[in-house]
Amino acid sequence: MTAQLLTGTPTPDLGRRPAVPGQRIVGLRCRNCDRAEALGPSYVCPACFGPLEVAYDLAAITGLIDRATIAARPAGLWRYLELLPVDAPPARGLAVGSTPLVHADRLGGALGIDRLLIKDDTRNPTLSFKDRAVAIAATRAVDFGLSALACASTGNLAGATAAAAAAVGLPAYVFIPADLEPAKIDHALAYGATVVPIDGTYDDVNRLCLEVADELGWGFVNVNLRPFYAEGSKTLAFEIAEALGWRLPDVIVAPIASGAMFIKLAKAFDELAEVGLIDRRTPVRFVGGQAAGCAPVATAFAAGTDVIDPVRTPDTIVRSLAIGNPADGRYAVELANASGGTIEAIPDAATAEAIRQVARLEGIYPETAGGVTLAAAQAARARGIIRDGDEVVALLTGNGLKTPDAVRFGEGDDGAARERARGGQPGLAPSLPPRFSAFEAWLES
Numbered sequence: 033m034t035a036q037l038l039t040g041t042p043t044p045d046l047g048r049r050p051a052v053p054g055q056r057i058v059g060l061r062c063r064n065c066d067r068a069e070a071l072g073p074s075y076v077c078p079a080c081f082g083p084l085e086v087a088y089d090l091a092a093i094t095g096l097i098d099r100a101t102i103a104a105r106p107a108g109l110w111r112y113l114e115l116l117p118v119d120a121p122p123a124r125g126l127a128v129g130s131t132p133l134v135h136a137d138r139l140g141g142a143l144g145i146d147r148l149l150i151k152d153d154t155r156n157p158t159l160s161f162k163d164r165a166v167a168i169a170a171t172r173a174v175d176f177g178l179s180a181l182a183c184a185s186t187g188n189l190a191g192a193t194a195a196a197a198a199a200v201g202l203p204a205y206v207f208i209p210a211d212l213e214p215a216k217i218d219h220a221l222a223y224g225a226t227v228v229p230i231d232g233t234y235d236d237v238n239r240l241c242l243e244v245a246d247e248l249g250w251g252f253v254n255v256n257l258r259p260f261y262a263e264g265s266k267t268l269a270f271e272i273a274e275a276l277g278w279r280l281p282d283v284i285v286a287p288i289a290s291g292a293m294f295i296k297l298a299k300a301f302d303e304l305a306e307v308g309l310i311d312r313r314t315p316v317r318f319v320g321g322q323a324a325g326c327a328p329v330a331t332a333f334a335a336g337t338d339v340i341d342p343v344r345t346p347d348t349i350v351r352s353l354a355i356g357n358p359a360d361g362r363y364a365v366e367l368a369n370a371s372g373g374t375i376e377a378i379p380d381a382a383t384a385e386a387i388r389q390v391a392r393l394e395g396i397y398p399e400t401a402g403g404v405t406l407a408a409a410q411a412a413r414a415r416g417i418i419r420d421g422d423e424v425v426a427l428l429t430g431n432g433l434k435t436p437d438a439v440r441f442g443e444g445d446d447g448a449a450r451e452r453a454r455g456g457q458p459g460l461a462p463s464l465p466p467r468f469s470a471f472e473a474w475l476e477s
């Protein structure tokens with residue numbers, strides 16, 4: 033850590049720009065009271081403490097972008113530049129986005145869903161959808177002249193922030209709950225980040241990061257750069273619509289931690305209609321999933337309220353979604369209600385079973401958030417929210433290599449017990465001498 037980074041005190045209006053009328057990006061605006069703020073690394077409304085969002089002039093954007101222009105562009109999330117809060121693609125950065133939307137008929141059959149598609153976002157540069165959000169935040173951090181890129185992470189953001197910082201040439205500081213999965217810590221360290229484990233929950237980490245951001249002026253992707261960061265998730269929805277031939281599915285199923293990605297998917301669909309990239313905003317039901325051991329949003333939904341009661345001590349294998357006090361929880365509940373969707377609380381055993389199912393039936397291996405998502409799809413089908421013939425897109429937002437223990441969680445069926453009796457863990461033979469007879473004997477055992 034350099035002394036310069038620690039002592040650099042930001043001026044209050046660091047990097048701010050006044051809004052210029054007629055421009056594509058108008059500025060920041062409070063989601064609660066609509067107050068306009070200049071573009072800069074700020075996230076909270078000075079009048080009502082509501083969240084700031086990026087405001088666009090969608091009428092101006094309508095004339096700037098069409099399907100053919102997008103089709104002619106290279107793969108990656110900058111295809112949708114006009115609907116993103118940056119002036120131009122960055123000079124340096126990772127190759128993020130344009131992940132496949134694949135038919136999952138075998139899994140769909142097992143879940144009773146007639147037309148199931150998987151948005152396979154396990155394949156981004158650091159193996160999660162967080163690369164999308166961080167690509168935008170890192171670009172803005174460079175624009176604003178910030179001296180470091182940082183984050184409060186439940187795991188996947190750690191690697192994404194560390195890698196993006198390496199790509200743009202900024203130091204990275206990653207704050208995590210101290211008991212995070214080792215694979216995620218090693219991942220961030222590999223990119224040269226400074227990892228700061230904090231004794232506490234994610235919400236404790238997040239509170240500390242608010243203070244560090246204020247004191248040191250670093251670019252925290254999900255704190256003072258949050259209005260920009262959150263917009264990155266829209267590119268998932270843009271890609272889904274484009275892959276479907278510029279139309280929308282009947283149902284979207286996605287995981288919820290802070291709720292930011294969930295609500296940005298809907299915003300993205302609205303924007304596509306407003307700028308004429310899709311013909312009309314057909315109804316989409318939004319189904320969300322949370323881990324039962326940390327389900328403040330699902331609990332509020334089930335109780336018929338949009339008041340979120342924070343979970344103080346999350347208890348789940350789904351570390352990536354373990355946010356007890358989700359910033360956008362209220363808006364996620366509103367979206368699920370308004371769209372005719374649902375938000376499901378998924379026990380860890382069902383999450384692990386869903387990971388095994390999709391890996392074995394489709395060859396796609398998600399981390400725990402993906403298991404929650406597919407189990408939520410199954411629950412929504414059972415509840416009748418997903419109906420016969422619906423086209424359903426499930427978002428698998430992180431890679432199973434990040435949570436290697438989860439896939440075996442609760443595996444206690446007969447097959448697993450028999451395998452253990454044969455001397456191996458399920459699917460893994462004991463080491464054998466290099467002779468066919470030995471292999472044959474084991475095979476027949």
Ligand SMILES: Cc1ncc(COP(=O)(O)O)c(C=O)c1O
Binds near residue numbers: 161289399430
């Ligand atoms: C793999 C994965 N999926 C989904 C989410 C949910 O993101 P959000 O905080 O936008 O709800 C996270 C958050 O960390 C995540 O790591």
Ligand SMILES: [Zn+2]
Binds near residue numbers: 063064078080
């Ligand atoms: Zn406000």
